[in-house]
Amino acid sequence: MNTPSFRAGQADGTSIRIGALVPLTRPGWIEAGRHLLAGLELAVREVNDAGGVAERPIDLVVRDTAADPRRAAAAVEELARLGAVALAGEYHSVVARTAATKAAALSLPYLCSSAVLDELTEQPTEWVARIAPAQSRGWRIYADFLLGAGHSRIAVAAESSVYWTAGTRILRDHLAPRDGTVIEFDMRALTPTALCDELADSRATALLLLVGNPDPAVPIVKAVRRDRRLTEVLIGAPAGQPELPAWAELLGADGAGIPFLRYLPEHLGPLGARIGTALRERLAETPSFVAFEGYDTITVLAAMMNEYGADRRSLARAWPRIAVEGTRGRIRFSRTPGISVRQWTWAPIHVADRDPADPDRFRFLHAG
Incomplete structure (x- = not known):
């Protein structure tokens, strides 16, 4: 597999190579990939401008996963052969799961x-x-927000994937003991118009979009917004589709007032604010939480290499020992029940939406 290599360091034999997995082409969510890459590259540039790691520059070698697990697995194998000391990145959960499994099998540290x-x-x-x-x-946290807002009969418009199935199960398990109900609509069998008919008959007060973006998420939003029977139905998107700028560009006012999960604090500290400004200049638009995640990933890996060495085994042993100031708080990794990998416990989470009065502005609705 030959895919582009984007170099942010000097590939002169003395550099430290980090592989980056990013969705840059369809059917991957290209906009999320672009923001993730912007954060990764900005952090690499800052590390290299400050002298690199042990006076060696980082060489970021990027591979496009295109939301394809097989392509990601092949990229991990290639990056391991190229001498990458670690992997970073990926946005799509199903793709990241394949990449993580392959990285573990090859004894290659991967910070997702x-x-x-x-x-x-x-x-x-x-x-x-x-x-x-x-x-x-x-x-x-999102389910608690729905209950607090008076929604206990929830419909989900879902596509088929491990990620969406897991999300539906989490919602149902959390809502059921609190007298909540989840009604599933299979978007493999329904058009947006047919979904509106089913939704009107369901008596649900909220519809969650557990589908890809922009299709079919955008057509669903447009159909529901135009159906007079559904004017009181809340549209929600826990996976974060409204976070990225294209959402507002495609939907305008129709895309506002749709709550989603946002992995940012309500107010950024000095480091986060500085990086937010730099990311905005790099992207020429408001940076999403995905861009901050990319920046934090490289920041952590660089700190680990500086403190514990730039070899694979040393990095794998360093997860529980490292503590790094990131853009959204102090990052430490630990074992969390039910989670198979080392986890930052926890990144900040809140529920937000785009302000109907100004779709370019985000409103803080609920804290996690």
């Missing part, structure tokens, strides 16, 4: 940036850690 699926590997491993919060934590 954005994927949240709880079972990132089937068996516990010392070779993988994660910056993003686990899906179970975030989606339970």
Whole structure:
């Protein structure tokens, strides 16, 4: 597999090579990949400008996963052969799970940036850690938000994937003891118009989008917004589709008022604010939490290499010993029940939406 290599350091034989897995082409969520890559590259540039790791520059070698698990597995094998001391990145949970499994089998440390699926590997491993919060934590927080807002009869418009199935299960398990109900609509069998008919008959007061973006998420939002029977139905997107700028560009006012999970504090500290400004300049738009996750990933790996050495085994042993100031708080890794990899416990989480009065502005709705 020949995929582009994007170099942020000097590949002169003295550099430290880090492999980056990023969705840069369809069917991957390209916009999320672009933000993730911006954060990774900004952090590499800052590390190298400050003298690198032990006076050696980082060479970031990027591979496009295109949301394809097989392509990701091949990329991990290639990066291992190229001498990468660690892997970073990936946005899509199913892809990250394949990459994590392959990395563990090859004894290659992997710090996952954005994927949240709880079972990132089937068996516990010392070779993988994660910056993003686990899906179970975030989606339970989202369920609490729904209950607090008066929604106990919830419909989900879902596609078929391990990630969406896990999300539905988390919601149902958390809502059921609190007299909540989850009604599933299979978007493999329904058009957006047919979904509206089913939703109107369901008596659900909220519809959650457990589907890909922009299709079919955007057509579903447009159909529901235009159906007079559904004017009181809350549309939600726990997976974060409204976070990225294209959402507002495609939907305008229709895309506002749709709550989603956002992995940022309500207010950034000095480091986060500085990096936010730099990311905005790099992206020419508001940086998403995905870009901050990318930056934090490289920051952690660089700190680990500086303190414990730039070889694979030393890095794998360093997860529980490292503590690094990231853009969104102090990052430490630990074992969390039910999570198979080392986990930052926990990244900040809140529920936000785009302000109907100004879709370019985010509103803070609920804290995790």
